[in-house]
Amino acid sequence: MxxxxxxxxxxxxxxxxSVRLAGKFNLVHLSTGDMLRAxxxxxxxxxxxxxxxxxxxxxxxxxxVIEMIADRIDKNKGSAGFLYDGFPRTVAQTVSLExxxxxxxxKIDSMLVLEVDHDELVKRLTLxxxxxxxxDDKDPEVIENRINVYKSKTEPIINYCRERGIYQPVxxxxxxxxxxxxxxxxxxxxx
Ligand code: AP5
Numbered sequence: 001m002x003x004x005x006x007x008x009x010x011x012x013x014x015x016x017x018s019v020r021l022a023g024k025f026n027l028v029h030l031s032t033g034d035m036l037r038a039x040x041x042x043x044x045x046x047x048x049x050x051x052x053x054x055x056x057x058x059x060x061x062x063x064x065v066i067e068m069i070a071d072r073i074d075k076n077k078g079s080a081g082f083l084y085d086g087f088p089r090t091v092a093q094t095v096s097l098e099x100x101x102x103x104x105x106x107k108i109d110s111m112l113v114l115e116v117d118h119d120e121l122v123k124r125l126t127l128x129x130x131x132x133x134x135x136d137d138k139d140p141e142v143i144e145n146r147i148n149v150y151k152s153k154t155e156p157i158i159n160y161c162r163e164r165g166i167y168q169p170v171x172x173x174x175x176x177x178x179x180x181x182x183x184x185x186x187x188x189x190x191x
Pocket of ligand 1: 008009010011012013014015016017032033034036053054055057058059060061062065085086087088089093124125127128136146172173174175176179
């Protein structure tokens, strides 16, 4: 079973590309953002507790998302592998994922990092706020905070993965099709 991290700042295209890649390579798409938004939409206690954190653009506690991911991995034991979108987001989450995978005789095969200019990120998220109205896209200050949280808490994972030889930067500028083809080429080599 393969395990790919689709990594990058808010608006870099992780979700868009993960859906398409999961279809092409027959992998299970695990998005912690989608899982958390589903909890909010269902009005669960967890969703209620996480909602205010997410609306500020801050990260929810590591243990919440680690538990969600462990549950999904175990529920999809017969699959060809997993695409992680928006997880891990801290070095602690990365260490937990590695441990989880090692215990199940797997490893992180590659961390594909979408590289996108700051102005393009803001443009994409602002446009989405107008079109689909995701709560954390509506306020420009929250968008900036999400990008800053990415830089301070999430980007350090890049060095961690670089040391393990699994870091793969990918140009995230251009059309959705162009970026999909770039990502597909890297993934094909490892499958
Ligand atoms: P999450 O749902 O992961 O959001 P995010 O990281 O902010 O990422 P986005 O969904 O905004 O962007 P994306 O990179 O997926 O891009 P997308 O494809 O959507 O997390 C939300 C919140 O949940 C976090 O802030 C945090 O509070 C919490 N959370 C989630 N996971 C967590 C974790 N592990 N630990 C702690 N907290 C966690 O594209 C964006 C837009 O651009 C779309 O409208 C798309 O159509 C468009 N677009 C995509 N590609 C292109 C392109 N090439 N050209 C033009 N437009 C494009």
